[in-house]
Amino acid sequence: MMHNNENKHGLQPSLKPRHLNMIALGGVIGAGLFVGSGVVIKATGPAAILSFLITGLLVVLVMRMLGEMAAAMPGSGSFYDYARAAWQDRPALGQLAGFLTGWMYWYFWVIVVALEAVAGANLVRYWLPDWPSWAISLGLLLSLTLSNLISVKSFGEFEFWFSSIKVGAIVAFLLLGSLYVLGLWPGHGMHFTNLTAHGGFAPHGLMPILSGAVAATGFYFGAEIITIAAAESAEPQKAIARATQSVITRVLIFYVGSILLVVCLLPWNSKGISTPYVSALEMMGIPAAAQIMNAVVLIAVLSALNSGLYAASRIMFALTRRGDAPQGLARLNRHGVPVRAILFATLFGYAAIVMSYLSPDTVFAFLVDSYGTVAIFVYLLIAISQLRLRRQLEKDAPERLRIRMWAFPYLSYLAIAGMLGILVAMAFIPEQRSPLLLGVISLAILLGCYQLRQLWRRGKPDSALAAELAD
Structure with missing residues (x-):
């Protein structure tokens, strides 16, 4: 009989509602918002608001x-299993969809782990310029690896506080920025002229708005971690329902709202737009703005690093259960933590960090340029899976549809068309062609790995998930 403090896979439901609430809230607030958004604004102008709105929707x-x-x-x-379930009537496609979804998602997060460790080192050197970057990267990765290895509750506590600081920082910025822009700041009137004063709202036309939407895609990735983390909580359905219902508010307020304030506060073509939030705080006269935002961005980086290790290890654990990864990586410790899956993700992270210093223009550049496109592939597979799985559930188990996609199937088709549109747009945007090509190469490599896996397994059909759906 299964012990009451474990789920059916051996993972322990140790994450509390407060952990899940903050994971859901903080999942969409990454370093990309605080730093990368400046690149989009510079290329697009104030119309960057529309770029973030399109991708956010x-x-x-x-x-x-x-x-x-x-x-x-x-x-x-999570969605790794759903991709398989969506094609249970065609087992070969189900295995392929699951394999690609799981490994692409793992690939995305282990690259994020390396990127954030490198970025974190650069931020720490703001205060400790004499420390070597590689040593700081190693220290950050080791620290958060240990927190993930101890227990899922340890991961949850770290992420609770990281997310609390991120959410607190963005809420404070929204409050202060709104007071300034609306003319409620002492000695200042309303501040909307920057929206049109420097060449208009969309100074470069329509195409940069679309290219900005493409660039913003990677900034949002991470919101879906809540659907994985919920499996290690006592009430997964309630947590998922709450996160799903609040995602609109989080996207509109945290991203679109803060970008609106930035382009109101700063001229889009100013030098300070490269560090938008620091410059906005300095413009409002906030003391020690650079110090504050450097600390906040470091917290965002550590949060992404922490979440990346967690997401990569849990998706790897799921891959082992379906024979898509070596079974030896499935081993859990006495706290229900997939230790080997975590260590495997960190090994790849260490290798990528080494490449960032030894081969920054070749191997590391390939990893950086390909992972964003891979993220779009994952979301596209999720959407296609939902389209098929919804119809299966309506036929076989309609009582399971406790949360329903709005205006099905039309909005599902719209989402698929939107993501295909992003991929097509990348082919026509010069700076996005390389990421698209490298993402396709990564996909081709995974397809080759799948063929090798099939040869090894002799193409045995996988009906495990179909049986689970029938339970």
Whole structure:
């Protein structure tokens, strides 16, 4: 008999509602918002608001689809399992969809782990310029690896506080920025002229708005972690429902709202737009703005590093259960933590960090340029899976549809069309062609790995998930 403090996969439901609430809230607030948004604003002008809105709405639709599937089939592995279930009538396609979804998601997060460790070192050197970057990167990765290895509750506590600081910082910025822009700041009137004063709202035309939407895609990735983390909580369906319902508010307020304030406070073509939030705080006269934002961005980086290790290890654990990864990586310790899956992710992270210093223009550049496109592939597979799985559930188990996708199937089709549109747009945007090509190469490599896996398994059909759906 299964012990009451474990789920059916051996993972322990140790994450509390407060952990999940902050993971959901903080999941969409990454270093990309605080730093990368300046690149989009500089290329697009004030119309960057529309770029983030377009991509944000796509993320909202994907999260709603994930919420529907996660509430119907709560369990470790999340959308990796859903991709398989969606094609249970065609087992070969189900195995392929699951394999690609799981490994692409793992690939995305282990690259994020390396990127954030490198970025974190650069931020720490703001205060400790004499320390070597490689040593700081190593220290950051080791510290958060240990927190993940101890227990899932340890991960949850770290992420609770990281997310609390991120959410607190962005809420404070929204409050202060709104007071300034609305003319409620002492000695200042309303501040909307920057929206049109420097060449108009969209100074470079329509195409940069679309290219900005493409660039912003990677900034939002991470919202879906809640559907994985919920499997290690006592009430996964309730947590997923709450996160799904609040994602619209989080996207609109945290991203679109803060970008609106930035372009109101700063001229889009000013030098300070490269560090938008620091410059905005300095413009408002906030003391020690650079120090404050450097600390906040460091917290955002550590949060992404922490979440990346968690997400990569849990998706790897799910891959082992379906024979898509070596079974030896599935071993859990007495706290229900997949230790080997975590260590495997960190090994890749260490290798990528080494490449960032030894081969920054070749191997590391390939990893950096390919992972964003891979993220779009994952979201696209999630959307296609939901489209098929929803129809299967309506036919076989309609009572499981506790959360439903809005205006099905039309908004599902719209989300798929939107993501295909992003991929097509990348082919016509010069700076996005390389990431698209490298993402396709990464996909081709995974397809080759799948063929090798099939040869090794002799193409045995996988009906395990179909049986689970029938339970």
